[in-house]
Amino acid sequence: MFGGFVDANIIAAAAINGLLLGGIYTLVASGLTLIYGVLHIINFAHGSMLMLAMFGVFYLLTLLGIDPYLSIFIMVPAMFLFGYLLYKGLIGRLSSGKDENILLVTLGLSILIENLALMFFKGDSRTILVSYSDTMIQVGPAFVPLPKLISFAVATGLCAALGLFIQRTDTGRAIRAVAKERVGARLVGIDVDRIYAISYGIGLATLGAAASLMMPIFYVSPSVGHVFVLVAFTVVVLGGMGSFLGAVIGGLIIGLTESFGGLFLGESMGQIGISLIFILILLFRPSGLFGAKT
Amino acid sequence: MMLQVANLSKVFGGLRAVDDASLQVEQGRIVALIGPNGAGKTTLFACIAGFHAASGGRVQFLGQDITGWPVHKISRAGMVRTFQITQPFAKLTVHENIAVGAYQKFHDRHEAWEHARAVARQVGMEGLLAQSASDLTVAGRKRLELARALATGPKLLLLDEVMAGLNPTEIREIIGIIRAIRDSGVTVLLIEHVMHAVMSLSEHIYVLSYGKIIAQGTPQEVVNNPAVIEAYLGRGSADHAADKPTQVAHA
Amino acid sequence: MTSVSELQPIPWKLHLSVLAVAIAFPFVFPSSFMVNFGVLALFYAFIGQSWNISGGFAGQLSFGHVAFFGVGAYASTIMQMRYGISPWLGLPIAGLAGAFVGGVIAVLSFRAGLKGSYFALITLAFAEVLRIVSNSIGITGGGLGLLIPMNIGAQNLQFAERSGFYFLILALAAGSVAVAEWMRRSRFGAQLAAIRENEDSAKALGINVFAEKVKVMLISGAIGGIGGCFFAQYFLYIDPLIAFGTDKSVEMLLVAMIGGAGTVYGPLVGSVLLALVSDVTRTLTQIQGLSLVLYGALLVVIIAFLPNGLIDLFTRKRGGKPERKK
Numbered sequence: 001m002f003g004g005f006v007d008a009n010i011i012a013a014a015a016i017n018g019l020l021l022g023g024i025y026t027l028v029a030s031g032l033t034l035i036y037g038v039l040h041i042i043n044f045a046h047g048s049m050l051m052l053a054m055f056g057v058f059y060l061l062t063l064l065g066i067d068p069y070l071s072i073f074i075m076v077p078a079m080f081l082f083g084y085l086l087y088k089g090l091i092g093r094l095s096s097g098k099d100e101n102i103l104l105v106t107l108g109l110s111i112l113i114e115n116l117a118l119m120f121f122k123g124d125s126r127t128i129l130v131s132y133s134d135t136m137i138q139v140g141p142a143f144v145p146l147p148k149l150i151s152f153a154v155a156t157g158l159c160a161a162l163g164l165f166i167q168r169t170d171t172g173r174a175i176r177a178v179a180k181e182r183v184g185a186r187l188v189g190i191d192v193d194r195i196y197a198i199s200y201g202i203g204l205a206t207l208g209a210a211a212s213l214m215m216p217i218f219y220v221s222p223s224v225g226h227v228f229v230l231v232a233f234t235v236v237v238l239g240g241m242g243s244f245l246g247a248v249i250g251g252l253i254i255g256l257t258e259s260f261g262g263l264f265l266g267e268s269m270g271q272i273g274i275s276l277i278f279i280l281i282l283l284f285r286p287s288g289l290f291g292a293k294t
Numbered sequence: 295m296m297l298q299v300a301n302l303s304k305v306f307g308g309l310r311a312v313d314d315a316s317l318q319v320e321q322g323r324i325v326a327l328i329g330p331n332g333a334g335k336t337t338l339f340a341c342i343a344g345f346h347a348a349s350g351g352r353v354q355f356l357g358q359d360i361t362g363w364p365v366h367k368i369s370r371a372g373m374v375r376t377f378q379i380t381q382p383f384a385k386l387t388v389h390e391n392i393a394v395g396a397y398q399k400f401h402d403r404h405e406a407w408e409h410a411r412a413v414a415r416q417v418g419m420e421g422l423l424a425q426s427a428s429d430l431t432v433a434g435r436k437r438l439e440l441a442r443a444l445a446t447g448p449k450l451l452l453l454d455e456v457m458a459g460l461n462p463t464e465i466r467e468i469i470g471i472i473r474a475i476r477d478s479g480v481t482v483l484l485i486e487h488v489m490h491a492v493m494s495l496s497e498h499i500y501v502l503s504y505g506k507i508i509a510q511g512t513p514q515e516v517v518n519n520p521a522v523i524e525a526y527l528g529r530g531s532a533d534h535a536a537d538k539p540t541q542v543a544h545a
Numbered sequence: 546m547t548s549v550s551e552l553q554p555i556p557w558k559l560h561l562s563v564l565a566v567a568i569a570f571p572f573v574f575p576s577s578f579m580v581n582f583g584v585l586a587l588f589y590a591f592i593g594q595s596w597n598i599s600g601g602f603a604g605q606l607s608f609g610h611v612a613f614f615g616v617g618a619y620a621s622t623i624m625q626m627r628y629g630i631s632p633w634l635g636l637p638i639a640g641l642a643g644a645f646v647g648g649v650i651a652v653l654s655f656r657a658g659l660k661g662s663y664f665a666l667i668t669l670a671f672a673e674v675l676r677i678v679s680n681s682i683g684i685t686g687g688g689l690g691l692l693i694p695m696n697i698g699a700q701n702l703q704f705a706e707r708s709g710f711y712f713l714i715l716a717l718a719a720g721s722v723a724v725a726e727w728m729r730r731s732r733f734g735a736q737l738a739a740i741r742e743n744e745d746s747a748k749a750l751g752i753n754v755f756a757e758k759v760k761v762m763l764i765s766g767a768i769g770g771i772g773g774c775f776f777a778q779y780f781l782y783i784d785p786l787i788a789f790g791t792d793k794s795v796e797m798l799l800v801a802m803i804g805g806a807g808t809v810y811g812p813l814v815g816s817v818l819l820a821l822v823s824d825v826t827r828t829l830t831q832i833q834g835l836s837l838v839l840y841g842a843l844l845v846v847i848i849a850f851l852p853n854g855l856i857d858l859f860t861r862k863r864g865g866k867p868e869r870k871k
Contacts, residue, residue, distance in 0.1 A: 042662050094849055100606050103662045104802070105848050107608070111795060111841030118834035222834075226791055230673060233666060268681040268688065275677065278670045283657040343749070369751035377749070383742035385807075390552050394739045397732045398751040406732070446750055 013142035014259045020144065022255020023152040024213050026159055028228065029235035029247040031206030034162075037242030038179045038199040041091070042099070044106035047229030048113040049204055053079055053211030054220040055121060061128050061215075068128060068215045069150060075208035083204030087197040110225060117222035125221040133216065147216035158209050162202075163244060175199055179242065231258075234278040240291025249289060253277075295354075296321045296450055296481050297342070297373070302351035304334075304341050304505075311337040313505035314351070319450065319498075324472065324482045326492045328516075329502035330526055335485045336378050338502065339452050343375040344368045356449070370398065372449035376442075376456060378485070380435040382427035388414065389423040391438055395445030413445040417471050432459040437468075444475065451475065453484040457491055465491055493517070501525065552738060554730045555809060560722070563810070567715055571708045580707045584779065586813075586820040587714040592772040592793070593800035593812030594721040599647075599765035600798065601806030602728060604741025605758060606661070609668030610769060610797045612650070612675050613643035615788030617770025618777040622691050623684060632702035635774045643770020644763045646675075651762035655755050660744070669794070676789030690784025693777060702778045710779055717775065718813070721768055725809045737761055741807075769797075799840050803847055 028050060035043045053075055060066040060074065094105055135146040166172040177185040178195045186192050214220075235254050239246020254274060262270035281288060297319040304312040311334045319325045327335050341348045344365040352361045360368055374395075383391050392410035400406040414420045417437050422430070427438060436456050443451055453472070457465050469491050476482050486492045492499065492513070499516045501509040503525040509516055516522055567587070571580050592614060599605045620642035621635025630638070650671050654664055679685040697703050704710050728734035736757050739747040744754050777783050787793075796819070804815025823836040 042666075090845070090849075099662050100665070101848050103606070103665060105845050107795075107798075108841045108844030108848065111799075111844065112838055113841075115834035115837040115841060119832050119838065230670065237666075266681070269677060272674060272677045275670045275673045279667060279674070282659060282663055282667045282670075283653060286657070286659070286663065345745070345748075364753075365745075365748040366751050366753045369749055374751075375749055377746065381743045381746045383739055383746065385742060386552065386738060390735065390738070393552075394735050394747070394752075395750045397735055401732055403730060403732065406735075442746075442750060 009141040010263065011260075012140055014263045015256060016139050016142045016144065017148075018256035018259030019252055020148050020152040020255070021258065022252035023155040023159075024210055024251075025231055025235050025254050026248050026251025027155045027206055027213070028210045028232050029239065029251050030159060030162060030244060031203035031210075032232050033236045033239065033242055033244065033247045034166075034175075034206075035200055035203040036236065038175055039196050040099075041102040042106065043200075043203065044103055044229065045109040045113065046106075046203075046207070046232050047225035047227070048110040048117075049079075049225075050207045050211060050214075050228045050232075051117060051220060051222065051225040052113055053207050054215050054218075054224070055117060055126075056208075057211045057215040058126055058128060058220055061130075067130060068212050069154065072154070072209055072212040075212050076205045077208075079208030079211075080201040080205035082201075084197045084201035086204075087200040091200065092193065092196060110229070114222050114225055121222060123222060125219045125224075127219045128215050130216060145217065151213035151217055155210070155213055158206070159248060162206070166244065171195075171198065230278065231274060234274050234281075236288075237278060237281050237286070238288050240288030242292065243288070243290035246288055246290035295319070296356060297483065298354040299338075299342060300352045300354070302338065302341055302353065303349045304337055304346055305349040310505050312341060312348075315502065315505065315507050316351075317500045317507065317510070319481060319483050321481055322476065322479070323498060324476050324484070324496050326496035326499045327483065327485045327502060328487070328489075328492055328499060333502040333525075334505040335502050336454055337505075339375055339454055339485060343373060343452055345375075369446065369448075372447075373452065374443040374446050374448040374450075375452035376439040376454055378454040378458070380432075380439050382430070382435055382438055384426075384428040386427055387423065388419060388425050388427055388430070388434075388438060388441075391427050392419075392441045392445045395442040398446040410445055413441050416444065416474070417441045418467065433461075433464045436460065440468075440471070444480070448480060450481045450483065453482060453486075455485050455487060457486060457488045460488075469495055552729055552735055555726060560726070563813075564719060567719075571711050575708075577707055580711050582820055582824060584707065584711050584714055586817045587711070587718045588772065588775065588779075589796060589800050589816035589819060590813040591714060591718040591721050591775075592769055592797050593804070593816050594718070594725060595765050595768035595772060596797040597801040597806060597808075597812050598725060598728065598768065599761050601801055601808070601811065602725070602734060602741070603737040603758060603761045605761070606665040606798075607668040607794075608665045608791075608798070609650075609670070609672035609794055610765075611789055611791065611793040612646055612668065612672040613766040613769025614773040614776070614793050614797075615672070615675060615679070615783075615785075616646045617643040617773030618783045618788050619679060619685055619691070619773070620770070621774035622693060622777045622783060626691060626693065627684075631700070632774065632778050633700075635702070635778075636771055639770040639774035640767040641770070643773065644767040646671075647762040647764075647766020647769070648759060650766075651759040655758050669791070672789050672791070672794060676785045679789060680785040685785070688785065690782060690787070691777075693781040695781060703781070710775075714775060717771060722809055722813075724764065724768070729809065733757070733760070738807075795837075799844060803840065803843055 032043055032046050035041060056075055057068050057071050060071045061068055091105070094102055132146050136143040137146050137149055166175060174190050174195050177190060178192055182192055231254060235247060235250040238253060239250030257273040257277060261273035265272065295318055299315065299317045302312055302315045303310065315338055327338065329335055337346065340346045342353050344363050348361060352359060354360065355371060355373055360371065383394065389410055392413055393406050396406040396409040396413065400409055411420070411423065414423055417440055419437055419441055422434060430438060440453065440456055457468055460468065465488060472482060472495060496513060499510065499513055500507055501516060501522050508525060509519045509522045570583050595613065596607065596610045600607055617639030621632055621639040624630040624638055625632050625635055650668060654667055659667055680688050685691065695703065697705050699709060728737065736747065736752045739750065739752060740754050740757060748754055773788070800815030800819055801812045803818065804813065805811030819836070819840060822839055826832065826835040
């Protein structure tokens with residue numbers, strides 16, 4: 001663990017790695033926070049859906065030879081469609097009930113998805129290798145695998161694109177209107193149900209993108225959804241439910257937490273940082289950094 | 295003096311929902327709190343009963359300063375409120391709903407259940423005991439709110455628009471029930487919009503407008519008070535109303 | 546239309562019939578396979594009741610109930626292996642450990658005003674913290690877990706005959722049913738139902754919502770903890786994933802919700818069904834995970850159409866849809 005003084009370079013390297021990972025967490029969390037902000041539902045299936053998308057990327061590479069980064073162009077629309085249809089077919093029918101019912105339904109979905117994956121893909125972890133997997137690029141004092149950099153850059157770009165979409169386009173404006181004031185939005189002629197379906201679709205589409213970006217630098221197995229769920233929820237809760245800026249800042253903070261946690265506490269204990277942050281935020285500042293005060 | 299509210303204020307962000315309100319309720323009386331919609335009546339109730347922390351002022355109940363007490367403690371001390379938008383225990387039966395109230399007074403199941411039955415009889419719900427609370431009509435739910443609160447054996451009942459949504463027959467019945475409740479020794483402070491009920495039931499009235507108490511007195515005094523008429527009907531209407539002294543404004 | 550009264554006691558005859566069937570079971574089906582089936586069915590009914598008491602009766606949904614189970618399992622196992630304390634004593638020790646964790650989580654979470662989905666999520670995080678800690682420290686055996694030395698003998702809570710375990714878990718499960726039934730008939734249970742249905746109204750009627758919620762978590766935690774001790778003795782092995790992994794949390798929730806949250810026999814119905822589905826799918830198809838796929842789907846379907854669980858099929862109101870929680 002500590003054993004003497006800690007090298008500034010090692011800290012810097014950990015910081016850089018943390019930020020790079022954080023960028024992707026932001027992407028994952030932005031979908032979750034969008035779904036909450038607009039539909040006011042907690043999408044517990046977020047993690048398992050990311051897992052599903054990652055398997056998609058995996059098989060697109062191993063069966064069809066499609067580069068994971070290029071598979072974004074397939075995964076994003078596919079996941080959007082999946083989300084849109086899932087909302088129309090199931091989630092939309094239940095959104096009028098108690099909060100907890102939706103949580104339980106999405107829990108049920110995550111159980112379903114995870115065990116379907118277990119059935120079809122078996123329990124082993126899978127990683128992928130591409131020609132540039134081992135290329136290292138120097139960033140300051142750290143040597144970073146090229147895929148990590150690419151993933152970070154693309155994630156950042158996509159977050160920015162999503163942000164612009166929400167701010168500038170008509171649909172984005174409609175989404176913001178529905179998020180803020182559903183009844184009013186309906187009164188000015190916005191098809192609220194369609195916006196709900198679109199928002200849920202976008203939420204899952206971000207997972208499609210995140211999957212393409214995660215596969216080259218991580219692993220996938222049917223149970224990996226659990227890890228993602230907690231990370232995604234922590235980012236969203238830290239940043240503030242429904243806040244896009246919060247997802248960005250929160251993602252970076254959590255990335256750093258994971259990185260430094262591993263550095264100072266070791267591989268096993270290091271994971272505790274995220275859960276502790278989650279607990280502390282909920283206990284002491286449930287609205288998070290930028291969320292609406294309840 | 296059963297209840298003394300002194301200079302109570304409640305501020306939400308920039309809005310003064312209740313502004314320096316003071317009122318008193320003597321033991322054994324029926325006192326009404328009236329005022330136009332949005333005047334802050336329910337907020338005032340909520341502050342008195344402990345659901346909101348008051349931004350200023352004090353509440354004294356039976357000589358004790360209860361300002362800042364948690365809701366359940368105030369309830370156990372003998373002040374119980376009902377809700378304007380009824381909040382029944384939906385999955386429980388009427389009998390079970392009332393029994394929850396009765397359990398405050400009686401710890402034994404048999405006694406609580408019997409007391410609940412007696413209270414149901416008192417408010418005319420005995421036939422509905424086995425019914426699920428979620429199946430009740432609006433009138434039924436209002437009565438259930440009343441019965442539940444009554445079953446706790448309160449000293450002071452805060453009734454929030456218990457007549458809203460009732461038809462004239464039901465209103466007549468409730469008036470009788472409230473009077474009987476008072477006669478059995480319970481003090482009543484009620485928020486109400488149904489004016490003729492307020493006039494016939496209450497011995498003293500407070501009028502709230504924009505969070506302030508603008509008038510108080512006997513029903514007759516209040517009804518002829520120009521400030522009250524203006525609060526309900528708008529500026530200048532007091533002069534009109536002066537031409538017709540026997541008209542009573544229905545909210 | 547009348548509904549089945551929720552707080553009405555269940556007739557003794559029903560309790561005795563169920564108990565009689567359960568007692569007769571290992572005599573009618575004495576094969577090792579069937580007795581194991583019975584043990585697991587009763588085990589999940591038992592820990593499912595732990596979830597049911599706080600989640601079903603009091604309405605406090607939890608996604609991290611495994612925390613109580615794991616703490617109980619480790620507590621009794623560590624006491625046994627390090628200090629030579631009898632696993633029979635381990636049962637109440639596990640109960641106390643589970644209750645303690647339940648109390649801590651309850652006090653922290655309810656003080657902060659957490660409810661509904663937020664409470665469910667924070668329990669998940671607490672369980673995860675426990676998993677990470679138990680994976681990282683020595684006393685729990687770290688990632689390798691703890692292997693209880695085989696030492697057959699009733700005094701070591703390691704029965705030579707599987708039926709020994711069966712009757713133990715039957716006694717425990719019957720005890721949990723008794724606790725649930727007592728709650729239904731008591732002032733405490735009525736207050737919990739009120740809290741579940743509408744906290745503000747409950748407060749207005751004099752119920753100390755915070756205190757009652759903490760009490761119910763203490764009881765729920767105790768039952769979960771005892772379940773952990775039993776499990777450790779039955780399988781003679783625990784590790785961080787078994788003790789604190791999300792699987793048990795999911796199973797506890799599923800059996801209670803599918804069987805009927807808030808009913809006394811819901812967890813038993815759910816657990817027997819899950820055990821049946823598990824065994825059938827495993828024997829017929831050899832596919833890993835199929836039973837949980839079905840259960841996940843069942844949960845979705847039930848929330849959508851049978852919000853009160855399968856018990857609704859037994860107690861459906863005459864001529865109507867079951868009540869929906871609104």
